Amino acid sequence: MTEYRIEQDSLGTMQVPVDALYGAQTARAIENFPISGTPLPQPMLRALGLIKKHAAKANQNLELLSAEIAEVIIRAAEEVVEGKLDDQFPVDIFQTGSGTSSNMNTNEVIANRAARLLGKTLGSKAIHPNDHVNLGQSSNDVFPSAMHIACAEQIHQNLLPALEQLLQQLAEKADEFKNVLKIGRTHLQDATPIKLGQVFSGYARQVELTHEQIANNINRLFELALGGTAVGTGINTHPDFAAKAIAGIANETGLPFREANNHFEAQGAKDGLIAASSSLKCCAVSLFKIANDIRFLGSGPRCGIGELIIPSVQPGSSIMPGKINPVMAESLMQVCAQVIGNDATVSLCGLSGNFELNVMMPVMAYNVLQSIELLSQGIKAFDEKCLDGLQADEKRCGDLLEQSLALVTALVPEIGYDRAADLAKKAHKTGKTLRELALKDGVAAATLDKLLDPASMTEPKS
Known part of the structure; x- marks a missing residue:
C-alpha cells in the first residue's frame, strides 16, 4: 500500500x-x-x-x-x-x-x-x-513563457529541419523527372501536357513557402511574458529580473528570446501562439495536397493512373494477395487532418483571453506541441519511405499522353477554338486520332508535327 x-x-x-x-x-x-x-x-x-x-x-x-x-x-x-x-x-x-x-x-x-x-x-x-x-514570478507569466520556449525549441530543432530535408528531396525529384512528359489534369479531367518535374517543382515551392511562413512566425514566440507577474504590471519582481533570466534562457537554448515588448499583450492574449499554430495548419494543408496527389498519381498498378511507382513498404491487404497501398501518403494525410483539428482548438482557446489573462493555456500548449511533433515525424517518415524510392513510370505517362484529347488545345491558334472543339468531339466519338482528323480537315502535316509536339506545350511560346 x-x-x-x-x-x-x-x-x-x-x-x-x-x-x-x-x-x-x-x-x-x-x-x-x-x-x-x-x-x-x-x-x-x-x-x-x-x-x-x-x-x-x-x-x-x-x-x-x-x-x-x-x-x-x-x-x-x-x-x-x-x-x-x-x-x-x-x-x-x-x-x-x-x-x-x-x-x-x-x-x-x-x-x-x-x-x-x-x-x-x-x-x-x-x-x-x-x-x-x-x-519574482507568477504562473501568469511563467506558463505563457514556457509555452513559447517549448514551441520555439521544437519548431527550430525538429520541424524546420524536417521541412528542409523534404524540400531537398522534392527538388531532387523535380530534377530527376524533368524530362518525363505526362498529361496535366484540371477538374480531374485531362488538360494540356506537363512535365512531371514541373509538377514536383510546384510541390517543392509549396514546402519552401510553408517553411518561410513557419520561420517567420517563430519570431513571435521569442517574446516572453516573464517579468509581468500577475497582470502584466510586474508587481513583486525586481525590474531587472526578467532581462537577466531571459538572457540566460536565450544563451542556453541558442534562440533569441527577449522580454515581451508589452506585458499586457503577452499575458492577456496568445496571438503569437495562434499565429504559430496557423502556420502549422497551412503546412498541413500543403502536405495533404502533395501526399494526396502522389497517392492518386500512383494509383493502380493497372487500372488507375499509374504515372508514379510508389515504394512497397508493407503488404496492403489481409485478403487480397499482392496488393500494395500508398500507406505513407495516407499516414501523412491523417497527420495533417489532426493538425488542422488542433489549430481549431488553439483558435478557440485564443478567444479566452479574458481581461488580463488567457485561461485556456495548457490545452493550447498541448495541441501546438502535438502538431509540431506529428508534422516533424510524419514528414520524416514520408520522405524516407515514400519520396526517397518514388519512381516515374515513363511508359505509362507517355501512353496516357498520347490518348488525351487535350492536345487539341495547341491547334487553337492555328484553326480557332470552335474548329478545334469540333475536332476533339469527333475524335472522342469515332476513336480516331486528332492528327488523322486534322489532316482530313485540311491542316498541313508539317503544321501538325510542330503543334502537336507535347514537349513544346510545356513552355510558353514567344
Missing part, C-alpha cells in the same frame, strides 16, 4: 505519497483533475525547468537569493530540464487555465529536490516553492 506524508497549503492539509517530490498543491490538482490521464508534454517540463533555473540565477545575481539556496535550486532545475524528474509531473493538461497547477508542480518538485540536496527532508520547505523557487 502507498505510504503518505502530510503536507499543508493555504487550503489545509493534503496526503502526499511519501517519496513524491511534489507537494500539497500538486496532490490537490491530481485529485481535482482526473480528466485525461495525459500530463504536460516533456518540452513544456523542460521549458519550465529552464525558467526556474535562470530565475534562480537572476535572483542570486540581484542578491535576492543566497548562493546556497540558488545553487541547489539550479541543480534541481537542471534535472527537470534533462528529463530526469518527468515522473514527478502527473498533473493533467485539462487543469486550471493559467497553468498554475503545473507551475506549482514545478515549484514543489524543484523545492523538494533542492531540499534533499541540502540533506533536508521532503516537505520541510527548507527550500520554499513560492518564496524561493517562484521568486
Whole structure:
C-alpha cells in the first residue's frame, strides 16, 4: 500500500505519497483533475525547468537569493530540464487555465529536490516553492513563457529541419523527372501536357513557402511574458529580473528570446501562439495536397493512373494477395487532418483571453506541441519511405499522353477554338486520332508535327 506524508497549503492539509517530490498543491490538482490521464508534454517540463533555473540565477545575481539556496535550486532545475524528474509531473493538461497547477508542480518538485540536496527532508520547505523557487514570478507569466520556449525549441530543432530535408528531396525529384512528359489534369479531367518535374517543382515551392511562413512566425514566440507577474504590471519582481533570466534562457537554448515588448499583450492574449499554430495548419494543408496527389498519381498498378511507382513498404491487404497501398501518403494525410483539428482548438482557446489573462493555456500548449511533433515525424517518415524510392513510370505517362484529347488545345491558334472543339468531339466519338482528323480537315502535316509536339506545350511560346 502507498505510504503518505502530510503536507499543508493555504487550503489545509493534503496526503502526499511519501517519496513524491511534489507537494500539497500538486496532490490537490491530481485529485481535482482526473480528466485525461495525459500530463504536460516533456518540452513544456523542460521549458519550465529552464525558467526556474535562470530565475534562480537572476535572483542570486540581484542578491535576492543566497548562493546556497540558488545553487541547489539550479541543480534541481537542471534535472527537470534533462528529463530526469518527468515522473514527478502527473498533473493533467485539462487543469486550471493559467497553468498554475503545473507551475506549482514545478515549484514543489524543484523545492523538494533542492531540499534533499541540502540533506533536508521532503516537505520541510527548507527550500520554499513560492518564496524561493517562484521568486519574482507568477504562473501568469511563467506558463505563457514556457509555452513559447517549448514551441520555439521544437519548431527550430525538429520541424524546420524536417521541412528542409523534404524540400531537398522534392527538388531532387523535380530534377530527376524533368524530362518525363505526362498529361496535366484540371477538374480531374485531362488538360494540356506537363512535365512531371514541373509538377514536383510546384510541390517543392509549396514546402519552401510553408517553411518561410513557419520561420517567420517563430519570431513571435521569442517574446516572453516573464517579468509581468500577475497582470502584466510586474508587481513583486525586481525590474531587472526578467532581462537577466531571459538572457540566460536565450544563451542556453541558442534562440533569441527577449522580454515581451508589452506585458499586457503577452499575458492577456496568445496571438503569437495562434499565429504559430496557423502556420502549422497551412503546412498541413500543403502536405495533404502533395501526399494526396502522389497517392492518386500512383494509383493502380493497372487500372488507375499509374504515372508514379510508389515504394512497397508493407503488404496492403489481409485478403487480397499482392496488393500494395500508398500507406505513407495516407499516414501523412491523417497527420495533417489532426493538425488542422488542433489549430481549431488553439483558435478557440485564443478567444479566452479574458481581461488580463488567457485561461485556456495548457490545452493550447498541448495541441501546438502535438502538431509540431506529428508534422516533424510524419514528414520524416514520408520522405524516407515514400519520396526517397518514388519512381516515374515513363511508359505509362507517355501512353496516357498520347490518348488525351487535350492536345487539341495547341491547334487553337492555328484553326480557332470552335474548329478545334469540333475536332476533339469527333475524335472522342469515332476513336480516331486528332492528327488523322486534322489532316482530313485540311491542316498541313508539317503544321501538325510542330503543334502537336507535347514537349513544346510545356513552355510558353514567344
